[in-house]
Amino acid sequence: MTERILLKGNELLAEAAVRAGCRFYAGYPITPQNEIPEYMSWRLPQVGGVFIQAESELAAINMLFGASAAGARCMTSSSSPGISLKQEGISYIAAAELPCVIVNIQRGGPGLGNIRASQSDYFQAVKGGGHGDYRLIVLAPSTLQEAYELMMNAFDYADYWRNPAMILGDGILGQMAEPVEMKPYSPILNIPSKDYVLDGCKDRAPRVIKTLILKPELGLVTHNEQLQAKYRKIEQAVRLCEEYEVADADIIVSAYGIPGRIAKGAVKAARGKGIKAGLIRPISLWPFPKKAFLKAARTAKQFLVVEMSQGQFIEDVKLAIECKRPVEFLGKGGGWYPTQEVILEKIEQMLRYSKGAGQ
């Protein structure tokens, strides 16, 4: 029988990482993700791993750069302002094509913001964040069971694609507890051998990991083209989403992470009232599961986007459906979160307006 335990989201993410073979963690305290470094500080030494409380987020992400170059499965975690600080290192790690996993338990922004849950780092996570043309594989769990599994998968994606992967959660996900089936780790991809690792040049030529490309003249152009070719392959291979009652839906509600879970409740309640509502909940935010949206746009009449930010995620939904249908918005940043009732009310309001327009 699979072990079933009750853990806080943050602790669960840490435990999942250890079970997936993570052996190096560096991070800096910031609320609401402090249970991750706290858990790692005693858990990693139990399995021969290394925990470092770094002097800053910059130092932490650069420690990962080193640990990843040395061949370790490694991770860091933080919350919004701390993730901003990590962007320099993330750009270097992406440019050097090294694997690592970054957890962002988002809080309210901009600036110091507050410590309530938020999704306002969406653009930063899926559009780049640091300097240069690069991408992160971004995964957004909406339950702790899913968080446990995606955390493990994130290490496989990172190693397989030699690319940083991010778990984009929020303060609710990090702080809530629910029972989880602790399935044993089983890789979802065939991880190639790490032939880039810097471990001393015994019996081989010395290796260099670098991101400065001066020669040949267009060497950096070529490097960028190679990165883009890799990103296109990832886009073909990874497009995760949950679709619920989409086939005959007149109105598609879309949300990710915790609001995705709340939106599902609203869709169920709408169905209970005879409203043909459906849900598309992206699980991978980059790559974005465009096809599911485009397909739904052929039959659904309108879309509703729900997010805990001021209209970031909605841009990708509009792009995915190529603006073929009207898209309504329900969202606020700064610590607001939607309830099932508020979403249902919005759905009903949208239907009233569309019927009115048809008369």
Next chain:
Amino acid sequence: MEFHRPETLYEAHTHYCPGCGHGITHRLVAEVIDELGVREKTIATAPVGCAVLFYDYMKFDIIECAHGRCPAVATGIKRMLPDRVVFTYQGDGDLAAIGTAETIHTANRGENITVIFINNAIYGMTGGQMAPTTMLGQYSTTTPKGRGKNAEGAPLRVCELLSSLDGVCYLERVAVSTPKDVIQAKRAIKKAFENQLADKGFSLVEVLSMCPTDWKLSPEEAVKFVNEEMKKVFPLGVFKDK
């Protein structure tokens, strides 16, 4: 006595300016690595600055880091591979300005790594701006009237600063401006690596080095500048030896 190229050096012409101290220091590091027989288990970091192309000259594994972050990257490598030889090679802007936090905390944790710190009191690669180690009154492209005590503050003395930290094992300031200095510099560099092999903790060698181009001096005048000006502000010697 025959003069051989150390095995650790590739056969390459460096990109350094005539009279620059990097070439001498590179050679000293390479000789020490050869003598200790650790080339095949060495992993170094290349800095942002004039020595960014370190990997074009050194025959071992190297990772190029963001400006100032070498000690953090080296920490990650050394913690995962404690039986390898890990060292950083950094300039003054890298180590003592943008990377001051990483330097101090890596030293304070007592990470068992070696740091080779080139202090030439100027930013070389970007064209001669003020360094954290630029001396009072010294001209740079961003201190056109000379570095002032009130506006820019006095130069940072890294060995003195780090000497109060318990985690630090060994600190020595040397120069590469006279044959005698070069011999002493090699002794210090060797000791800094031997400390790591003996698991003794954080060792740093500060090397006073010439930058004729950005000092607007001839190579000969630059040597004189180190001997007559820099050594006054940055006295040579051992600051810590645990």
